Amino acid sequence: PAAAGLPAASARALAALETARRRTAYLTDAVTEEDLIAQHSRLMSPLVWDLAHIANQEELWLVREAGGRPGLRPDLDHLYDAFQHPRADRPALPLLGPAQAREYVAAVREQTLEVLAAADTDPAGPEPLLAGAFVFGMLAQHEQQHDETMLATHQLRLGAPVLDAPAPPPAPADAATLPREVLVPGGPFVMGTSDEPWALDNERPQHSVDVPTFWLDTVPVTNAAYQEFIAAGGYRDPQWWTPQGWRHVQDAGLVAPLFWSRDGAGWTRRRFGHVEPVPADEPVLHVCWYEADAYARWAGRRLPTEAEWEKAARHDPATGRSRRYPWGDADPGPEHANLGQRHLRPAPAGSYPAGAAPSGARQLIGDVWEWTSSDFDPYPGFTAFPYKEYSEVFFGPEYKVLRGGAFGVDPVACRGTFRNWDYPIRRQIFAGFRTARSAAPGEDGDA
Ligand code: AVJ
Ligand code: FE
Numbered sequence: 210p211a212a213a214g215l216p217a218a219s220a221r222a223l224a225a226l227e228t229a230r231r232r233t234a235y236l237t238d239a240v241t242e243e244d245l246i247a248q249h250s251r252l253m254s255p256l257v258w259d260l261a262h263i264a265n266q267e268e269l270w271l272v273r274e275a276g277g278r279p280g281l282r283p284d285l286d287h288l289y290d291a292f293q294h295p296r297a298d299r300p301a302l303p304l305l306g307p308a309q310a311r312e313y314v315a316a317v318r319e320q321t322l323e324v325l326a327a328a329d330t331d332p333a334g335p336e337p338l339l340a341g342a343f344v345f346g347m348l349a350q351h352e353q354q355h356d357e358t359m360l361a362t363h364q365l366r367l368g369a370p371v372l373d374a375p376a377p378p379p380a381p382a383d384a385a386t387l388p389r390e391v392l393v394p395g396g397p398f399v400m401g402t403s404d405e406p407w408a409l410d411n412e413r414p415q416h417s418v419d420v421p422t423f424w425l426d427t428v429p430v431t432n433a434a435y436q437e438f439i440a441a442g443g444y445r446d447p448q449w450w451t452p453q454g455w456r457h458v459q460d461a462g463l464v465a466p467l468f469w470s471r472d473g474a475g476w477t478r479r480r481f482g483h484v485e486p487v488p489a490d491e492p493v494l495h496v497c498w499y500e501a502d503a504y505a506r507w508a509g510r511r512l513p514t515e516a517e518w519e520k521a522a523r524h525d526p527a528t529g530r531s532r533r534y535p536w537g538d539a540d541p542g543p544e545h546a547n548l549g550q551r552h553l554r555p556a557p558a559g560s561y562p563a564g565a566a567p568s569g570a571r572q573l574i575g576d577v578w579e580w581t582s583s584d585f586d587p588y589p590g591f592t593a594f595p596y597k598e599y600s601e602v603f604f605g606p607e608y609k610v611l612r613g614g615a616f617g618v619d620p621v622a623c624r625g626t627f628r629n630w631d632y633p634i635r636r637q638i639f640a641g642f643r644t645a646r647s648a649a650p651g652e653d654g655d656a
Pocket of ligand 1: 351354355358599628629630631
């Protein structure tokens with residue numbers, strides 16, 4: 210259907226839903242039916258579960274809630290409710306097969322488009338689900354988040370490569386001479402948002418946070434730097450690890466990032482079915498929070514807090530205002546950040562000078578998710594919307610916050626305020642990190 214004649218918010222929602230659907234089709238059409246049904250790792254659902262779950266959530270929120278329609282297959286809800294069945298158990302469920310799942314996905318979308326065409330998405334409208342097309346934007350983000358999860362399943366899958374994308378551009382000439390760290394001046398800044406139309410509940414409301422002066426790595430920690438930690442015996446020395454981290458390293462037998470293998474004196478890594486030497490100048494990927502935290506301590510530094518990360522990414526010292534992105538308020542373009550699965554890897558450290566923050570920090574958005582030191586907690590004044598199971602049930606010390614998005618994150622699900630979270634042992638996600646230190650002496654507790 211043409212976007213012509215639709216209100217601006219509806220047209221934007223339509224485009225975001227179509228973009229997500231193209232990616233879903235690419236990721237699920239790339240493999241055989243057998244590979245769609247198979248469980249490639251106990252950590253992940255079969256791809257065919259994600260596919261029908263995308264449609265089931267869309268039926269629930271766009272067809273039934275927003276559209277007030279009876280829906281297509283409410284009988285499927287329990288199979289595709291992420292809270293009813295852990296990922297490891299999903300292959301044993303009576304799931305829709307690949308052909309049935311694809312039919313279901315298409316049938317739901319047909320009704321979604323009818324609902325969208327009729328919806329009053331006026332940003333000032335009275336219905337909070339529809340105002341600014343919020344619920345449609347939420348579902349486009351949901352589909353893209355599952356596409357990222359499916360990309361992680363592809364990364365875990367063994368066998369011949371099936372995904373393809375051009376390599377990111379080489380590092381710019383100044384990448385080798387960037388300062389090691391940048392200064393972020395102290396003082397209050399506005400964290401979170403109350404006016405970004407598709408921001409999710411956990412990003413709201415905006416509130417002032419006083420962040421003391423700190424230094425932040427200009428770029429994410431690279432494979433070369435991380436290999437120094439490995440070579441220095443970092444994985445065998447308890448002094449760098451928290452007690453839980455040290456226990457986990459031993460129980461899980463960690464010696465290097467996930468997907469790395471020893472190759473003589475060096476390392477190779479498996480990436481979407483290809484094996485290659487670990488690229489020295491690329492941000493390190495597939496490390497858990499415990500590894501990131503231990504590396505930082507070994508380097509005499511620490512992980513940034515979530516507030517520090519967001520201040521570095523959004524605060525403009527020239528105006529005192531918090532912006533949507535490090536480079537300003539413009540939506541991300543290919544010159545700003547490595548997003549949207551345009552490439553199947555992070556770009557070299559120091560890339561994307563046009564996406565730099567006022568401090569000079571680069572690649573805060575895109576390339577790799579960045580672990581922060583912070584637990585996933587609600588902001589002051591948080592209210593669950595539209596359902597407790599998106600964020601609220603996860604709040605607390607069990608989850609650590611990640612920021613910034615990776616190469617496989619779509620721009621619709623990535624902003625300076627966007628918050629991701631996961632368990633500190635998680636390694637199959639596209640996560641790296643950068644380190645920080647306080648400017649005031651002694652403040653990091655180890656001076
Ligand atoms: C925000 C990435 C942690 O994948 O578990 C997907 C997003 N929520 N379906 C997840 C989500 C419901 C969520 N993360
Ligand atoms: Fe989901």
